[in-house]
Amino acid sequence: MPSETISFRATCLRALLYILLIAALAQGIYLEVLYLPDARLSEHGFTEYAESTLLAASVALLAYVRFGLRQLPTVSLLMMAFLGASLVREQDALLDTYVFDDAWQILVSLIVLPSLYVVIRRRAAFLAEFERYANSFSFGLFAAGFLVTYVYSRLYGRSEMWVAIMGDGYVRDIKDAAEETTELLGFTLILFAVIELTLLAKRRLAAQK
Template sequence: MEANFAGIKSGLVRLVIYGALIFGVAEFIRWDAMLVHGQESKFGEDSYTELGQSVLLLIAAGIYISVFARYKQFKALAFFLFSFSTASFIREQDSFLDDHIFDGAWQAGVFSLFAFMVYYLWRHRYQFLHNIALFVHTQAFGVFITGFLTTYVFSRLYGRGKFWQEIMEDRYFRAVKNASEECTELFGYTILAIAAVEFFLFVKRQAKALPTGSSYGKITKPSAATILQ
């Protein structure tokens, strides 16, 4: 009975905290829309909504790298998720990097990070596969998938210019198209940040039940007891 009440309490706390966060994001978007006058200039590359997206990605990346540093049983999965968040952050800086570094700088950064990630995960593939096997059965994974699909699938399709031109016809305003894509994207990044928090909580609970003490072998016949170390 105590466990049931603890679960209910945990769910209510999440509902309140995450609900307040999403409410704050919605108000932040409205505030950003009020700052700029002129339909075509709202929610552009220099908007606070764009900045908010980068901040949320940095928060998620920071959580994942902290898990990487503190919990050796989940280093492989944490590094994968860190790389994903960091690559997304680099992608969000495309205009700045292209203008101030060189054209295509963000692609160079993303592909370099991806190459290193593949190398690292190959060297720790047993741990990574075992981490994934545990992760896919958690609520953190469900939240992550929701954020991923919202950001990288739905927001792209929902924010298509052709779609909004068909809706508004001769009254088309690009700011509406920008708002639909950027605001949905910000919401998706909010969910991904929540997923990072849930991942941290999952790892913190799981690490207590996992064996520790011996160093992780690279790829040589790992036993079940050493895969997660």
């Protein structure tokens, strides 16, 4: 019977691939700042597009876990709704321009509320799934990505902190760079978590056969 554990060789290979992706993103930020001064760290810059791409990939993989592999259906649904809402939130400027102001709030509500209803209705199944998921490598990565993106980057990117650090030499671009790149790292960790969840779901599916 296939095992749910991860071999040392597979762990090393995935670690290498994750390191390469982080290095590529860091290099992309550097090239953005170097060669795209008018777009850097803006809604049309590499960093913002990379964040949206990471979120879109995470949502797609979670949809595969839930609808394709049919594993952890309520946990994957909640995660998919949360990251889908984050993806919509990242497009707020685009939606404000081409739809109407604050359109993202309505779209987020349409994603989150039905998903929460399903999870609450199936709360017993959700708790059972969560107990299994909470002991996985994927959950540790997801928790780290969540804390980096939604807690640390918000606190780290506060204007008053950077004013205190730089004093009269305060430059908003530096503050924005610190916040956006930290957020990008958090989204990257979340993608890694979702990749690990997908692989875990495939191993569990194989173990059930």
